[in-house]
Amino acid sequence: SFYWAIRRAAQFEGVYADAQTAADYWQTVADKINAACDAGTLPSRTGRRTATSQPIKAEYVPATLSETWNGLCHAAGLRGCAPYEALRSIGTEEDFAAWSGYLHCSFNSSAEAGKDTPYYSLYQKAVFAVMQGWAWVYSILLTVGVVCALFFHLTELLPWIRKKCTAQTVVPWLLLFGIFGMALLRCAMIAFVEVSSFGIGTSTMYLATVHPLLALYAFVGLFLYGRPLKRKETA
Numbered sequence: 001s002f003y004w005a006i007r008r009a010a011q012f013e014g015v016y017a018d019a020q021t022a023a024d025y026w027q028t029v030a031d032k033i034n035a036a037c038d039a040g041t042l043p044s045r046t047g048r049r050t051a052t053s054q055p056i057k058a059e060y061v062p063a064t065l066s067e068t069w070n071g072l073c074h075a076a077g078l079r080g081c082a083p084y085e086a087l088r089s090i091g092t093e094e095d096f097a098a099w100s101g102y103l104h105c106s107f108n109s110s111a112e113a114g115k116d117t118p119y120y121s122l123y124q125k126a127v128f129a130v131m132q133g134w135a136w137v138y139s140i141l142l143t144v145g146v147v148c149a150l151f152f153h154l155t156e157l158l159p160w161i162r163k164k165c166t167a168q169t170v171v172p173w174l175l176l177f178g179i180f181g182m183a184l185l186r187c188a189m190i191a192f193v194e195v196s197s198f199g200i201g202t203s204t205m206y207l208a209t210v211h212p213l214l215a216l217y218a219f220v221g222l223f224l225y226g227r228p229l230k231r232k233e234t235a
Helices: 002-012 019-039 058-076 093-103 122-162 167-198 210-223
Strands: none
Touching: 058 122, 058 167, 058 210, 122 167, 122 210, 167 210
């Protein structure tokens, strides 16, 4: 949201009068931010330049590949998706008043100012435990499904590649692999930004689109295993 706020403010200042003016202005902003990072005036989580579109460097490759794998496991394992927040209420009465006023609603009834009273009752935690159990079972089934679908997919695709075949026999399998490829690409894209700039750790929010792609790939890959993906010729 702050990107849009900055752009909106720049628009009111006439920065977008024409393309060249906008390009010159934002280049100046980038140069000043990078200079401040290099000088240590503006701290950076990673100790590198702060940006969302970093230059691609060889030093980022190993860490990006590692974080890509972490992101893939994060999405398949439904990590960071606990149904409740485990933090305790340690805010002051002034904090509670400010938060409630900002949200325009009453605060959690279990929260006690200045104390570490748990937010949720034992009954609520029992319900959440059941939900987490379901998520645990589902994550195992999803992971196994993706691995099996990928194995079956390769066993079907590789023989077609090794022998003479037509586009109608290979392209459908390649298109199916594109679903899995999009999931990997999303993980890799977020991994690069995390390694080169963000430094906030593997984030469920940024990987949210990976999960439906994995579920779709697992379902379609297993459903189509052993079925010919080619058009039947009619006499």
